Amino acid sequence: MANLVRTNSRRTGALVLAVLLAGCTGSGGVKPLSFGPVSAPVSTTPEPAGADAILGALNGGILPAQAASSLSRADRLRSLEAEYQALEKTxxxxxxxxxxxxxxxxGEVTAGTPYQVGQQxxxxxxxxxxxxxxxxxxxxxxxxxxxxxxxxxS
Structure with missing residues (x-):
């Protein structure tokens, strides 16, 4: 009886592991970030520091200013979010x-290996x-x- 329980536990564990790993496989291609619609803020009062402030700290990002200026506000946000995600999490x-x-x-953003300058x-x-x-x-x-x-x- 103990062997039967142990065998069923192993099978169940293997099945759970297989299901979890199946979710990790993919086409191997680059998957774009997905965003909801970007709209202008309704309020005219200053917003607390948040995602916009963090993205704003990128100072417009690293795309050449002339090219980036032709992006819509929503596309500009998409490009900065991709830069932030690459720097922060990738x-x-x-x-x-x-x-x-x-x-x-x-666009595509590729970040190199992190390094330190002083404490940063x-x-x-x-x-x-x-x-x-x-x-x-x-x-x-x-x-x-x-x-x-x-x-x-700079």
Whole structure:
């Protein structure tokens, strides 16, 4: 009886492990970030520091300013969110992709291995984009601030 219980426990454990691992497999391609609609704030009062403040600390990101200025507000937010995600959460060499829901605008951000400058964590990164079908690339480095934001180095 004890052997039967032990065998069933092993089978159940193996089945659970197989189901969990099955969720990890994929096409191996880069998966774009998904975002809900971006709208202007309704209130005119200042908002507390949050996601917009953290993204704002990227100072417009590393895409060339002339190319980035042609992005819509929503696409600009998508591109900055991809930069933040790459810097904050993505292992070195892996890509975070973003794509406009309409048109020929998309991009990929790849961050390098983290390193330290004094007490700050920093990373080099590259942002390659297609803006209205035209290729553009930005390269730079950013260091993490105590509040969780990242500041690109000049």
């Amino acid at each position: 292992p070195g060499g892996q890509t975070v992709a973003w794509k406009a829901p309409v048109g020929r605008t998309s 964590n920093c990373r080099q990164y590259t942002h390659t984009a297609q803006i209205n079908g035209m290729p553009v690339t930005g390269r730079g480095a950013a260091c993490r601030n105590p509040d969780g934001s990242w500041t690109p180095l």
